[in-house]
Amino acid sequence: MTRYVVTGASGLLGLNLSLQIFANDEVLGIANTSPLKGLPFEIQEMDLVSENFEEGILETYKPDVVIHCAAIANLEDCEKNSELAHQTNTIVPGKIANQCRKRGMKFVHISTDAVFDGKSGNYSEDDPTNPLSVYAKTKRAGEENVQNQNSDAIIARVNFFGWSLSGTRSLGEFFVNNLLSKNPINGFVDVNFCPLYVSHLSDLLLAMVRADLSGIYHVVSSDHMSKYEFGCAIADKFGLDHTLINPIFVTKSNLLAERSLNLTLSTEKLSTDLHLTIPTPLDGISQFYKDYQRGYAQNIRNYSVED
Numbered sequence: 001m002t003r004y005v006v007t008g009a010s011g012l013l014g015l016n017l018s019l020q021i022f023a024n025d026e027v028l029g030i031a032n033t034s035p036l037k038g039l040p041f042e043i044q045e046m047d048l049v050s051e052n053f054e055e056g057i058l059e060t061y062k063p064d065v066v067i068h069c070a071a072i073a074n075l076e077d078c079e080k081n082s083e084l085a086h087q088t089n090t091i092v093p094g095k096i097a098n099q100c101r102k103r104g105m106k107f108v109h110i111s112t113d114a115v116f117d118g119k120s121g122n123y124s125e126d127d128p129t130n131p132l133s134v135y136a137k138t139k140r141a142g143e144e145n146v147q148n149q150n151s152d153a154i155i156a157r158v159n160f161f162g163w164s165l166s167g168t169r170s171l172g173e174f175f176v177n178n179l180l181s182k183n184p185i186n187g188f189v190d191v192n193f194c195p196l197y198v199s200h201l202s203d204l205l206l207a208m209v210r211a212d213l214s215g216i217y218h219v220v221s222s223d224h225m226s227k228y229e230f231g232c233a234i235a236d237k238f239g240l241d242h243t244l245i246n247p248i249f250v251t252k253s254n255l256l257a258e259r260s261l262n263l264t265l266s267t268e269k270l271s272t273d274l275h276l277t278i279p280t281p282l283d284g285i286s287q288f289y290k291d292y293q294r295g296y297a298q299n300i301r302n303y304s305v306e307d
Helices: 012-022 053-061 075-080 082-103 134-149 171-180 198-210 227-238 268-274 281-293 296-301
Strands: 003-007 026-031 042-045 065-068 106-112 154-158 185-188 215-219 245-248
Touching: 003 012, 003 053, 012 026, 012 198, 026 053, 053 082, 065 082, 065 198, 075 082, 075 134, 082 106, 082 134, 106 134, 106 198, 134 154, 154 198, 171 185, 171 227, 171 281, 185 227, 198 215, 198 268, 198 281, 215 268, 227 245, 227 281, 281 296
Parallel strands: 003 026, 003 065, 026 042, 065 106, 106 154, 154 215, 185 245
Antiparallel strands: none
16 A cells, blocks of 8 residues: 655645545645645645654655645735745755655656746647746746756646635636626636646546656646636536626736746647546546536535634
8 A cells, every 4th residue: 555645735636636545545635724624534734834844744654655736826926925935836846855755755746837938839848948927937946946856756737627625726616606606707718728627637646656657747638728618618517607708818807927828738748658548628527517416526625624
């Protein structure tokens, strides 16, 4: 039985991933915020910036694998507090990567598709990056830090959606919540991406660990759509009114952080190395809906102390 540590265990990916790991292996979750209750796996609170992860976790729990999901992922928050974003998204991953290398523990670092400027699209892992926002710049620097400290690490560039602790963490939830409430909302027609459902992402990350892969991989869906099209596809699957979604251009929004417009990524390397067919966004939306029907969204929210 493999022993995992998952940082950011109260986040969208960290929580869903930990629950999937627990079905077959041992997992310890590390969380800095959002206290949880009733989890089937152990969780420990820790500030990865100020506390000693090496002595507090690696020496005591002795995992086989560390999957580092923790980050400051809100683009606007990163613009407002660039130093904390640097410490969290750049410095901490390198430290943990180094600590894992010294102990022969597999390290998986979760990065982002936003390391690209979105001017061309269909990016491969070998294409040059050009991050635009503070968030993207700190995540790209985090990739480089991990590579310098641990050449055996997996660096997964991701973009995902799913059901979260608060019910408000993913773009998928944003569309469902507002459409259920019949609220008119905006959908960007000029932002193209490859959204992967979080359970599909979790499956792929665990398959990558089992295959002992290393290096940078694009772990996104195998097809792309605009964020407006994504919202409309969710509306159609859930039987909701897609005319409530107003098609607009992100360039005409009032967002602080600069967004990359064409974040279509190639998954050919991942598909080849895992000998797997990578799910599409529509595959993910279908599973997103099935999980909603079976009560999974509410089950996730029940772990929140605040509920």
